Amino acid sequence: MLRTGLSANSFDNPQLSILYNVNGPLQLAGNKEQQVETMDKNNCDTIMTEYERIFHPQKLAIVGVSAEEGTGFGSGMFNALKAMGFEGEIFPVNPKGGKFSGTDIYRQVEDIPVKLDFAVICVTAKAVPDVLEACRKKGAAGAEILSAGFSELGTAEGVELEKKIRQIAAKGIRVVGPNCFGIYCPRSGLTLLPGPDLSRRSGPVAFLSQSGGMAIDFAHKGKWMGIGFSKVVSFGNGADLRETELLRYLARDPETRIITMYIEGIKDGDSFFREIKAASYRKPVIVCKGGLSHAGQRMVVSHTASMGGSRVIWQSVLQQVNAIQVQDLEELVEASLAFALLPEKVFKAISVVGGGGALGVTACDAAEAFGIEIPPLSADLQTRIGNLLPKPGSSSLNPIDVANPFVPPQILKEILHTTAQDNRIDLQIIISLLYHYKTMARILGKPVKEVAPYRELAEAIRDVVKATGKPIVVVLANPKRGVDDLDIVEMLALARREFIDRGLPVFDELHEAIRAIGHVNSYYGRRKAGNE
Amino acid sequence: MNKDSAIRVIKNALQERRKALSEYEAKQVLAAYGIPVTRECLVENRADVEKAAQEIGYPLVMKGCSSEIAHKTEKGLIRVDIRNSSEALKAYDEIEAGLNVYSGAVLIQEMISGRRELVMGLTRDDQFGPCVMFGLGGIFTEILKDISFRRAPVEKRDAMEMMREIKGHNILDAFRGMETANEESLADILIQLGKIGLEVDHVQEIDLNPVIISGKKPIVVDALIILK
Numbered sequence: 189m190l191r192t193g194l195s196a197n198s199f200d201n202p203q204l205s206i207l208y209n210v211n212g213p214l215q216l217a218g219n220k221e222q223q224v225e226t227m228d229k230n231n232c233d234t235i236m237t238e239y240e241r242i243f244h245p246q247k248l249a250i251v252g253v254s255a256e257e258g259t260g261f262g263s264g265m266f267n268a269l270k271a272m273g274f275e276g277e278i279f280p281v282n283p284k285g286g287k288f289s290g291t292d293i294y295r296q297v298e299d300i301p302v303k304l305d306f307a308v309i310c311v312t313a314k315a316v317p318d319v320l321e322a323c324r325k326k327g328a329a330g331a332e333i334l335s336a337g338f339s340e341l342g343t344a345e346g347v348e349l350e351k352k353i354r355q356i357a358a359k360g361i362r363v364v365g366p367n368c369f370g371i372y373c374p375r376s377g378l379t380l381l382p383g384p385d386l387s388r389r390s391g392p393v394a395f396l397s398q399s400g401g402m403a404i405d406f407a408h409k410g411k412w413m414g415i416g417f418s419k420v421v422s423f424g425n426g427a428d429l430r431e432t433e434l435l436r437y438l439a440r441d442p443e444t445r446i447i448t449m450y451i452e453g454i455k456d457g458d459s460f461f462r463e464i465k466a467a468s469y470r471k472p473v474i475v476c477k478g479g480l481s482h483a484g485q486r487m488v489v490s491h492t493a494s495m496g497g498s499r500v501i502w503q504s505v506l507q508q509v510n511a512i513q514v515q516d517l518e519e520l521v522e523a524s525l526a527f528a529l530l531p532e533k534v535f536k537a538i539s540v541v542g543g544g545g546a547l548g549v550t551a552c553d554a555a556e557a558f559g560i561e562i563p564p565l566s567a568d569l570q571t572r573i574g575n576l577l578p579k580p581g582s583s584s585l586n587p588i589d590v591a592n593p594f595v596p597p598q599i600l601k602e603i604l605h606t607t608a609q610d611n612r613i614d615l616q617i618i619i620s621l622l623y624h625y626k627t628m629a630r631i632l633g634k635p636v637k638e639v640a641p642y643r644e645l646a647e648a649i650r651d652v653v654k655a656t657g658k659p660i661v662v663v664l665a666n667p668k669r670g671v672d673d674l675d676i677v678e679m680l681a682l683a684r685r686e687f688i689d690r691g692l693p694v695f696d697e698l699h700e701a702i703r704a705i706g707h708v709n710s711y712y713g714r715r716k717a718g719n720e
Numbered sequence: 721m722n723k724d725s726a727i728r729v730i731k732n733a734l735q736e737r738r739k740a741l742s743e744y745e746a747k748q749v750l751a752a753y754g755i756p757v758t759r760e761c762l763v764e765n766r767a768d769v770e771k772a773a774q775e776i777g778y779p780l781v782m783k784g785c786s787s788e789i790a791h792k793t794e795k796g797l798i799r800v801d802i803r804n805s806s807e808a809l810k811a812y813d814e815i816e817a818g819l820n821v822y823s824g825a826v827l828i829q830e831m832i833s834g835r836r837e838l839v840m841g842l843t844r845d846d847q848f849g850p851c852v853m854f855g856l857g858g859i860f861t862e863i864l865k866d867i868s869f870r871r872a873p874v875e876k877r878d879a880m881e882m883m884r885e886i887k888g889h890n891i892l893d894a895f896r897g898m899e900t901a902n903e904e905s906l907a908d909i910l911i912q913l914g915k916i917g918l919e920v921d922h923v924q925e926i927d928l929n930p931v932i933i934s935g936k937k938p939i940v941v942d943a944l945i946i947l948k
Contacts, residue, residue, distance in 0.1 A: 454847060489740070490843070490926065491839065491927050491929060492841025492842060492926065493924075493925045493946075495853065495861075496843040496845065496869055498845070503869075504871070505851075505871050508881075
């Protein structure tokens with residue numbers, strides 16, 4: 189029996205287990221689980237082993253590393269892998285031979301003295317099929333083809349070359365690309381192009397992207413936003429491996445708890461539907477679908493067909509399989525953060541602690557749009573919280589307006605602790621007003637990063653989460669981001685790291701946080717309903 | 721259910737190289753899949769009008785019925801609330817005249833009363849194949865575009881979700897003296913539409929508009945089936 193992604197990962201995710209006593213896995217109904225598991229066990233195990241060699245290769249060839257010039261894709265990848273601390277053995281290949289960074293360059297793949305696990309191919313398009321075939325013969329389980337010049341050109345030659353790649357792949361080597369940025373896997377140190385400085389911290393989020401730019405952007409964003417990746421795959425033209433096959437793999441991958449994707453077009457609607465449905469049943473699948481314009485619709489007669497354009501159908505299909513649809517990379521990243529760091533449940537009612545910016549009204553409006561309540565606290569709790577707040581101008585109703593940005597972390601801790609006593613509250617949001625400390629820093633004549641008590645705040649919040657079991661989401665508001673206030677930007681980046689290190693999700697804006705929580709609610713709410 | 725009879729109707733139309741079924745034919749296909757449609761008969765001679773009208777029973781609706789006309793209202797080919805034989809004959813003459821260049825006959829059908837009109841349908845998406853639609857019907861369909869879709873096969877759960885997904889879903893509840901609409905029957909129609917999409921390749925698009933809630937029961941009052 190395969191491990192299900194859910195049961196494996198709830199416990200494997202260090203960021204979640206720092207804070208919460210993660211309960212047992214969500215029970216899957218027996219019959220549905222069996223439907224999902226139609227793959228023959230042995231066959232499936234073999235496939236998983238092959239993928240293991242692709243994502244965590246021990247012997248890696250880079251074909252297209254040049255001794256003279258250090259700026260090509262191949263050389264860039266060699267340097268990036270070294271910088272990332274890739275632990276496997278690297279075999280650079282170039283017909284001219286020579287040395288690169290002290291490593292011997294092999295003249296051809298055939299000369300490599302060992303069985304390969306994986307290859308990075310960056311030679312000109314015309315040379316790719318022969319190189320790929322050589323890698324296959326050397327035993328490589330897979331190859332990523334970074335080279336461009338294939339079907340994306342729309343030329344007969346490009347299409348023909350890509351067909352050849354597909355034919356070689358069918359003989360027994362899985363191909364990522366061509367025309368892509370490759371694979372990023374923090375655990376093995378494989379990295380996207382050009383990514384010498386991506387994080388080596390693994391995490392629960394996988395990203396499949398038709399766009400290489402989107403892949404590298406998300407990988408970089410994840411690093412400072414606290415999103416750890418299991419695998420990121422930029423699959424470009426997707427000659428062999430693409431959305432459907434990779435979904436199928438990730439659904440069963442114990443390292444992956446959340447699947448995210450950017451797709452423009454899919455190859456086969458039927459199998460995509462089947463795989464995304466099966467995957468969504470096991471773990472959240474977040475989809476950003478590019479290219480949903482109304483253009484290019486065929487002539488239709490009925491009202492039904494005229495209203496069922498591709499945008500509407502995509503929306504409906506994603507809804508049908510309980511996938512989470514997002515509109516852009518920002519929303520994708522924010523949703524990933526919420527799924528990665530919040531417990532697997534529906535948060536019906538929340539509290540908001542903060543100040544400024546018409547807090548009460550905006551918070552309630554944003555929450556209502558996602559069916560989340562911000563209920564007034566019980567009278568008793570209101571009194572207790574009121575006693576902790578500075579006067580006048582504060583409010584203990586919920587949202588709780590602290591009125592003064594310099595309320596010390598210890599008081600905020602007590603407020604959060606008291607608020608959590610209300611049984612209805614499932615989750616708390618704190619809007620941090622740390623940026624105001626610049627005013628205090630000016631008076632004290634010290635840098636703001638030494639004055640703002642962000643570490644104490646992070647510790648206080650972490651303590652409350654641990655004590656109450658109710659998650660707290662941090663909003664690091666900052667209306668001051670200009671050149672005059674780079675010190676605030678720096679201080680908040682340091683603050684963010686403190687929160688993230690303690691497993692606390694951080695958002696820039698309240699409405700972004702609430703939208704992300706809304707996605708979590710929608711997914712677990714519908715999955716629960718589906719299981720009943 | 722008799723899928724064969726549905727196929728026969730469609731084969732016949734295809735042999736005549738037609739791109740669409742007439743309303744009468746479309747409803748035969750729907751009925752073959754157990755979808756509730758109006759009682760009706762097709763009349764080609766003026767002499768048969770009174771007998772047909774008696775059989776269906778007043779009040780009646782009379783329509784020009786032709787596979788060449790997709791949207792009848794625009795052509796003025798519908799008469800409603802016909803209460804006696806002289807009104808029926810008058811309507812027949814007018815519709816017959818209106819049909820002039822088109823081949824067709826006059827459809828005499830029971831008048832379904834109900835204030836709630838829904839739309840349901842089927843389209844074929846290039847990527848995902850047959851998809852079923854649910855939404856607010858009648859004149860609001862195109863104005864509000866308050867609709868939801870599901871890819872076929874439509875499971876019971878999908879059908880229930882589709883109905884709740886539209887903004888105007890309250891229309892199905894008990895409201896201003898109207899009964900709660902029978903969601904089971906509505907779901908059945910959506911499920912069957914998906915089945916037609918999966919089983920009958922020659923059906924390209926379907927519009928059921930309106931589907932009127934009569935009491936609590938949905939009945940297909942007008943239907944369009946486009947062939948490929």
